[in-house]
Amino acid sequence: MPTGCGPRSRALRVEPDRVRVHVGDVGGAFGMKLMDHPEYALCALAAADLERPVKWVGSRSESFLSDAQGRDMRGLVEGAFDADGRCLAMRMRTISGLGAYYSSYGAGVHTVFSAALLGGMYDVGATYAEVQGAFLNTPPADAYRGAGRPETIYATERLMEAAARQIGIDPVEIRRRNLLTADRVPHRSPGGFVFDSLDTHTVLDRALAAADHAGFEARAADARAQGRLRGLGVAYYFERTGGQPTENTRMELGGDGILRIWVGTQSSGQGHETAWAQIAHERLGLPIDSIKVMPGDSDALPSGGGTGGSRSLIMASQVLILGSDNLIEAARARAADKLEAAAADLEFLPGEGGIFRVAGTDLSVGLVELASGGEAIEADGQIKIESSSTFPNGAHICEVEIDPDTGALEILRYTVIDDFGRLVNPELVAGQVHGGIVQGIGQVIGEEARWDPETGQPLNGSFMDYCMPRAADVPMFDVAFEEVPARTNPLGVKGCGESGSVGGIPATALAVLDALWRAGYRTPLETPYTPIKLWQALQSVPRDAA
CATH class of the missing domain: 3.30.365.10 (Aldehyde oxidase/xanthine dehydrogenase, molybdopterin binding domain)
Structure with missing residues (x-):
């Protein structure tokens, strides 16, 4: 829905009352349709010149060349923990790819939209985020489902997992020790967010029970006996939702x-x-x-x-x-x-x-x-209103299995307990969660835009050679809700549309890394976890390492 005809009239150099915008069913969006694309104005100008309707249809190849893309961030995240595994501070330094041309929200995605989320819903004493932008020979980067929040929560959860392994604490236990609890609200985070409603331990415990976390080690042992590698990833996410006031x-x-x-x-x-x-x-x-x-x-x-x-x-x-x-x-x-x-x-x-x-x-x-x-x-x-922010949160648990002979990855179970406040329509909410999880899984297991480093020529310019997740790549999701009403709006609702990708990326990645860790692999490995990348990683492990 337009925020008025002002931007369109300025582009066309006419008065706003000469522009009427009709918006029917536009299909999926995920961020890219927020931007004003040049073709919109060109179609209107062509229609005025020809005095007849003009339709523009971008081909898939054109979209790969010019449409805004997302998630281009590289960086290092560090944490200070005491002997009991409680996080005292986090620091993140990143470089964000902006593409060859600046797009509408490009710089905001990894700064004002997300940098303040570092530390998640953990009781971290202080956080520091330093972001640099880089122009590249690629299409513009901009908002994509989650718009920086998945990246920051991914960094936070990778750090929590690394800390658990280095300190020698169970990954679930280190999260439990650091999560904010209901008796602490309202709580102001280092990023300046005021959490008004949460019940993290109830959410986490429900997710662990639903995923049969207690039985995982037995399942992992059975898999090893059959020559396969199991891994489990537990991630606790939160995100800030809201927008125009x-x-x-x-x-x-x-x-x-x-x-x-x-x-x-x-x-x-x-x-x-x-x-x-x-x-x-x-x-x-x-x-x-x-x-x-x-x-x-x-x-x-x-x-x-x-x-x-x-x-x-x-x-x-x-x-x-x-x-x-x-x-x-x-x-x-x-x-x-x-x-x-x-x-x-x-x-x-x-x-x-x-x-x-x-x-x-x-x-x-x-x-x-x-x-x-x-x-x-x-x-x-x-x-x-002064602020429309709400803070949905939840626990994602992913269980995977890797065939070490081929690197083939299978996602066996996926469990989610979300806190979206009051639910107006649970079925619609579940649908949003399912779609977000699949997009997060897609990023972890295969999606990657690649270009020739010298010319910027796309190396996967169609879905023939770009790995989109499909129904066969994911299991049936076990999704349920813990309704902790927000205190900042009359219905007590919290945003839900992007959360699946915010939690889905770290949970899936941590499950894969857990399987590799159990096999003796210790070198940092970044997504996407394609079969060849997993196979190569496992080949580097000494045979007696596991």
Whole structure:
């Protein structure tokens, strides 16, 4: 959803009222569709010159050459721990690839978006992050599902795992000793975040039980007896979700009994049409199948905060509540006239189908009846808040097996317990988690954009030679939730759309590294963990090392 026509009108050098933006079903996004691409303006100019519609379709090869890519970070993370394994401080120095040209949020991804997350949800005394940007002969780098948070949590979790091995503490135990606990909130992190709601130990314990962590060593022994290597990765993630601090909605209940809603967020597969209707239904009592979330239209709703940073539910829920309350008040005068009663004597009852009733009587009238007798009932809702941040968190546990003869990797089990606060629609949330995990796994097991170092020519310019994760690469996920409501918004919700990749990357990588460690491999190894890379690593291990 556009934040207004200003950026488009400036690009076209026309007044904003000459630009109308329609946004229908745009499919998946994952960050890349946040940016204004040159082709948008070129299509509009061509349409004006030709006086007919113009459609631009980028080919897959063109996308590999020019679309924003992500996750290009290299660095070193260090930690200071006491003898009991408690983390006193963390320091991270990184270089972030920006590509050959600067893109919209490129510098922000590994700085303001994520550097402050160093240390995760652990009780770390101090953190320091130093980030350098580098221009390269590659496509621009920008926001991609998680936008820097997966990278920083990956660094944090790699450090916690390394500390556990060096100090001689079980990897789960070192996390348990360092995680913030519910009695510590509100807590201000070294990065400046104020954690308002959490229950990390309950989340971790539930995940360990669901993954049968206690039985892993027996499973690993059985695998060794069959000549295979098992590994287990446990990661505790958190992320900051939120974005633009303003949001808008417009509601219209027509004579046909349909409530039409416009909201300044754009669905790109998350199921906004369902969740937004649920919130309005709960507030107004109208049948959920009579509530329609309308596609983006800058004439119907001139501005909005957009979709990004997992902000949509956090902000949309608040304007939908406000808009619904305003619609109720807009209808109250009509109900008073209809029932020949004072407006102050009317009570609104959403649980009885959205009716006004004269208190203490059986006289009532419904919203739909009030709209059918005259003009549509309309209402707006706008909010501007100082901060929309929430802090979803959770435990991811991945179990893998490697065939040492071929380097083939199999992900056997994947378990997640997430804290997203109150859940409006658990099925939609689970779908978001599944997709995020797969994208995280893809980065760990195969995804990698490669170019010739001298010319910048892409070496994998299509899906023929770029390794996308497929359904056969992952097991069925065991996903459940611990609802610890946020205290910063009326519904107590926390963002969920990007968390799967934030936790999925470290959990999967740590599982692979654990399998290698058990085989005697001790050299740092970075993703992606392709079969040839794993096979080569195992060939370097002395036969008696394990």
